[in-house]
Amino acid sequence: MQAPSIGGVIVPRGDGTTVVRVRQGASLTDFADKINANPASLVTVLFNLGEMATATQSLDQETFELVGAELGYDIQIVSPEEEERELFDSFNIDLETGIADEEDEDLTPRPPVVTVMGHVDHGKTRLLDAIRNADVQGGEAGGITQHIGAYQIHREHEGVDRALTFIDTPGHEAFTAMRARGAKVTDIAILVVAADDGVMPQTIEALNHAQAADVPIVVAVNKIDVEGADPMKVRGQLTEYNLIAEEYGGDTMFVDVSARQGQNIDSLLEAVLLTADAALDMRANSDRDARGVAIEANLDKGRGATATVLVQAGTLHVGDAIVAGSAYGRVRALLDEHGNTLDEAGPSRPVQVLGLSSVPRAGDTFVVAPDDRTARQIAEKREAADRQASLAKARKRISLEDLDKVIAAGKIDTLNLILKGDVSGSVEALEDALLQIDVGDDVDLRIIDRGVGAITLNNINLAMASDAIIIGFNVRAEGQNAEVAEREGVEIRYYSVIYNAIEEIEQALKGMLKPEYEEVELGTAEIREIFRSSKFGNIAGSIVRSGEIKRGTKARITRQGVVVAENVEIAGLRRFKDDVTEVREGFECGINLGSYNDLQLDDLIATYEMREKPRA
Structure with a gap:
């Protein structure tokens, strides 16, 4: 109407x-x-x-x-999840992958998907090589190559030939990045800890990532053949992080291995299979259209856009029309870890897919569409939604300023924090003080990770996955890490006084955090000539290099990168014979700095203003 x-x-x-x-x-x-x-x-x-x-x-x-x-x-x-479901429903595509909606007789066993995680130099890559070598010696198909980011091995377990899929990722960054995008890829994590080094910072980070994703963990205590190895010490250290060995009355399997000597590799694989059988339902329906996740993707000069995908349900065939994120296409070829062609790939099978229109992101889900036209329409809708989401991401995921409103809206009842400091003692003191804050029953404060050193990409990934705020005590995120945090909306708070951190967190939890002020640069001008005036003092003949120079704003003067004057006022602006209120980039002007006359050629005048950051 x-x-x-x-x-x-x-x-x-x-x-x-x-x-x-x-x-x-x-x-x-x-x-x-x-x-x-x-x-x-x-x-x-x-x-x-x-x-x-x-x-x-x-x-x-x-x-x-x-x-x-x-x-x-x-x-x-x-929500994006609901919209995605409605989108696929409109194209008559089943988006469900869980066994809850499957008939029991349709489910068949599938291999567990395993990721190897741990501290650098504790032997992750050598352990993967040892698993590969053991499998090759056993005469089974499998191996690690540089062509694909995942591979399968076979192992006889209780008289049955069992397959295991290993995700060959760089450390655990990709694992967490995928989880941050909502893609649960890994069934089981193998945590590698060196028997001579014990638990190290990256060990704890890897453990936190696996526990946050609610993934069962098998601990491989590596390097038991080196001098100074103490496997029992590792077991004792990990009890502090809720990983209690079976011999201590817990439910976590610890296996002492030597990747260099190939010792106890079979026992480790057996522990993985036992954990999978005990803790997980390793079944899927292979008689349906495939659905899964892209593990990695790249643009190959000869093959075009290629993606390594892990099939999570159904069977992927050559010739299927698929959508992976905002990429789409028809499967031109399927390659295994050796580069051999396959006709199809079932559940838990990693394959390299050729034929996509563009390169998807790691962690993007893929589904089989009825035809090419439908695949293209879904990809275009996803791409439009991604653009809209990036525009909408003007606010942070969560910040201290909007915490009380988020809590009031019922969206959060736990404030997750990640602590990083310059020395271990400071981090421990800060953690103890924060945990003693009494905020009543309205909100719970949880410290999900702590460590010493600069804020790393792993910290930012974990904050993305857990909606956490990072507290940096005398440390910072530099370069690319700071850019990723800003782009992804992860809030990082920097402190040099421990009491300031405690006070701000407490005020945020109680909804009393006051607005902050931030300095915003307006423009810069370079002095090209200095004119003497008996009436106005020195006049800086300048050219505006960036932004705009406004009359009445505050300025600082820098000389060869060193600040020589602060809080100087732009008292007057002239363009030729006319008084003006502002001069924009690329134009020349005369600047009067009031009583400040200590000017030199090539000095840089930077104007700024302090803007209040109101509470969200």
Whole structure:
């Protein structure tokens, strides 16, 4: 029904019960598509309601409810997972992979998927080589190559030939990155700990990643053949992290191995299979369209876009139309870990797929579509949603300032923290002090990781996966790590005084954190000439190098990179004979710095202002 709306704008109206479902971070354009309206008319409606927004700007739930109430629509916000499910339902594609929705007679055993994790130089790669060599000596097909990021081996267990799939990832960064995107890939983690070194910082990081993903752990105590090896010490150290060996009354299997000597490799594989049989239901339906996850992907000069995928359910065939993230295509070839071609790949089988239109991301899910056209449509919708999500990611995942509102909305009841410091004593003292904060029953404070040294990419990945805040005490995230944290919306708080950290965390938990101020650079100008004036003092003849110079703002003067003056005011600006209020990049101007006259050629004038960061 068309009816004149506010300000004479014609928009379709609902009857108050009409339900419209839009995704989180959607724009007025997305809403307009749902109700067959002109986006410009909705911008006008929103303006008349006292809200300003562009047609492509991401809107929050309150704004959509305001528009919906005015136009007679019941607007429901759906999560990305729900939208993904609706998208595939509209194309008649079954997105379920769990055994809960499968008939028991349709399920067949599948191999467990294993990831090897641990501290650097504790023998992860050598252990994988030892597993490969043991398998080759046993005459079974398998091995590690540089062509594929996963491989299968076979092992006889209780008289039955069993397959195991190993994910050959660089450490545990990819493992956590996949989990951060919601892809549960690994069934079991092998934690490698050197018997001579014991538990090290990266060991703890790897353990935290596996426990956060709720993955069963088998501990391989490596290097038992070297001098100073003490396997029992490792068992004692890991009890502090809730990994208690079976001989101590726990439920974690510890296996003493020597990757160099090939000692006890069979026992380790047996422990993995026993853990899989005891803790997991290793079954899947192979008689259905395939679904799985991309482990890694790259652009090959000869083959084009290739992706190593792990089939989690169903069977993938050559010729299937698939979608992996925002990439799509028809499977041109399937290659195993040796580079041999396959006709099909069943559950838990890693294969390299050729024929994709572009390179998917590690952790992207893939599904088989009915035809090429459907695959392309799904990929395009996913790509549009990704673009919209990146625009909507203007706010952080969680910050101290908006913690109280997030708690009030029922979205979080635990504040996860990651502590990094310059020395172990500081980290321990900070942890003890934070855990003693009394915040009542409303919210729980949980420290999921702590360590010494700079903030690493592993810390940022764990924060992404667990919605945690990183506390840096006299340490920082530098270079690429800082860029990743900013891009992914992970908040890092830096402190040099322990009491400041304790006070801010306590105030945040109690909802009393005061707004902060941040310095925002407005522009810079380089002095090219100095003019003497008896009336105004020295005038800096300058060219604006970046941004814009505004009259009345504060400035600092730097000389060869060293700050020589702070808090200087831009008292006057002139362009030729005219007084102006601002001068933009690339233009020349005369700058009067009031009573400050200690100027030299090539000095840099940087203007800035302090802006309040209001609570979200």
